[in-house]
Amino acid sequence: APVFSPQRVGNYLCDIYLAPSDIGGWGVYAGRDFDEGEIVEIAPRYVPLKSTEFMHNNALDDFHYGFTFQRDPEETSFGAAIFGMSMFYNHGVGAQRNVVYTSFGFEPDKHMTWGSMMIGFVANRDIRRGEELLSSYGETERWFTDRGLEMAQREEQEIPSQEELTKLEQQQCAKSIAGIGHSTWIDRVVAAQDIYELHVPYIQKEEMLPLQDHPTAVAKEFVQDGSLIEQAPALVVPMATYEVSPLEPMIIAWADLDPSLQEVVQDLREDGVYRMKGIDTETGRLVPDVLEFFEDSAILPAAGNIGLVRKVGPDGDSNCRLGIESAARDIENADIGSSGIILKLYATRDIQPGEELLLNLPDSSSWHTKTTLSQHLALTGQPIPKHLVDTYNPGLDDISLDDEEEPEL
Numbered sequence: 001a002p003v004f005s006p007q008r009v010g011n012y013l014c015d016i017y018l019a020p021s022d023i024g025g026w027g028v029y030a031g032r033d034f035d036e037g038e039i040v041e042i043a044p045r046y047v048p049l050k051s052t053e054f055m056h057n058n059a060l061d062d063f064h065y066g067f068t069f070q071r072d073p074e075e076t077s078f079g080a081a082i083f084g085m086s087m088f089y090n091h092g093v094g095a096q097r098n099v100v101y102t103s104f105g106f107e108p109d110k111h112m113t114w115g116s117m118m119i120g121f122v123a124n125r126d127i128r129r130g131e132e133l134l135s136s137y138g139e140t141e142r143w144f145t146d147r148g149l150e151m152a153q154r155e156e157q158e159i160p161s162q163e164e165l166t167k168l169e170q171q172q173c174a175k176s177i178a179g180i181g182h183s184t185w186i187d188r189v190v191a192a193q194d195i196y197e198l199h200v201p202y203i204q205k206e207e208m209l210p211l212q213d214h215p216t217a218v219a220k221e222f223v224q225d226g227s228l229i230e231q232a233p234a235l236v237v238p239m240a241t242y243e244v245s246p247l248e249p250m251i252i253a254w255a256d257l258d259p260s261l262q263e264v265v266q267d268l269r270e271d272g273v274y275r276m277k278g279i280d281t282e283t284g285r286l287v288p289d290v291l292e293f294f295e296d297s298a299i300l301p302a303a304g305n306i307g308l309v310r311k312v313g314p315d316g317d318s319n320c321r322l323g324i325e326s327a328a329r330d331i332e333n334a335d336i337g338s339s340g341i342i343l344k345l346y347a348t349r350d351i352q353p354g355e356e357l358l359l360n361l362p363d364s365s366s367w368h369t370k371t372t373l374s375q376h377l378a379l380t381g382q383p384i385p386k387h388l389v390d391t392y393n394p395g396l397d398d399i400s401l402d403d404e405e406e407p408e409l
């Protein structure tokens with residue numbers, strides 16, 4: 001049954017979408033015109049990360065966000081993995097840069113946790129439909145030189161015709177929504193112009209949608225059996241690091257892929273695509289590929305909503321399945337970007353607007369990492385999906401007081 005009222009879901013538009021970019025890999029595009037000062041995106045979920053090592057010794061190095069603590073300058077080893085599109089904006093210079101990262105005036109702050117409910121992007125000039133959205137990785141080229149990369153600077157982007165854009169949007173726009181996305185806030189948050197000026201009203205926790213309104217990810221329109229719900233780039237990350245982290249509930253372990261998907265990955269590996277960035281033990285430097293055994297790797301669905309889709313296992317009442325492809329395959333002359341693979345989510349039966357998406361992969365994350373994630377979400381004022389709440393606060397029936405074992409899930 002739909003968990004979101006279809007009427008509410010019907011208002012969701014495809015404001016922004018992911019697609020290949022000639023700057024490199026994939027990027028984020030405007031699905032409509034935006035006025036200067038308008039909110040372009042509010043991330044459906046972000047996960048604060050405390051350990052710098054964790055952020056720098058794997059593929060997330062190119063993607064995570066670091067915070068500059070205004071209130072607590074000594075606290076530097078703090079960043080976040082941000083879902084939605086946030087980690088996939090390419091870097092733009094001068095007038096090419098058209099969006100600005102914002103935490104709406106509040107950085108995550110351990111003294112004022114409710115102040116950091118939203119992370120997002122705002123248009124810093126008028127933006128036309130079809131433009132690639134470019135943010136800044138910092139005012140210098142150092143971000144690129146540090147990583148041995150060359151920074152591309154585009155003169156002017158050629159915008160496709162309206163017909164071509166419609167086609168592109170039909171192909172690329174996600175049919176899913178999740179978390180505290182933009183649309184959740186569209187009529188609830190004060191005028192975006194004010195936000196951009198940083199006259200930020202304090203957002204009350206009571207103003208958030210009730211928990212059951214954003215359990216995980218839901219379909220925003222009717223999806224026919226067999227059709228594509230969403231496609232988005234993903235990262236290949238070291239399992240050993242992630243299985244003890246609050247990101248574990250979002251990753252897909254190699255062992256959890258069914259044999260047909262494992263075969264796809266093995267083929268991609270032969271094509272040089274499934275690579276795992278990591279530290280070379282001899283040089284101590286981050287190198288593009290350290291993968292020796294598939295079991296040591298996991299997939300981090302770093303873009304879009306796929307990481308937020310609830311996993312119910314192969315025997316559960318699922319309505320979708322995963323496909324894995326090379327990020328380069330259908331794009332002529334394209335490099336594979338830093339991510340390398342694209343995840344595709346397909347419906348395995350008709351899905352109604354507002355219906356929760358349920359993936360047929362097992363959720364093998366531990367009780368401990370689920371609990372840690374729930375705590376991280378709670379501390380940053382983000383809604384906690386119901387299946388995580390149940391982990392955090394299992395029904396009393398499930399535990400007896402002298403039971404020292406972790407509750408069974």
Ligand SMILES: C[S@@+](CC[C@H](N)C(=O)[O-])C[C@H]1O[C@@H](n2cnc3c(N)ncnc32)[C@H](O)[C@@H]1O
Binds near residue numbers: 025062063151152233
């Ligand atoms: C945060 S990711 C952005 C998403 C990326 N395009 C992808 O598909 O993985 C950062 C990476 O994008 C690429 N990139 C972003 N902006 C760029 C620019 N202006 N010039 C060259 N490469 C860029 C670089 O490969 C960089 O490591």
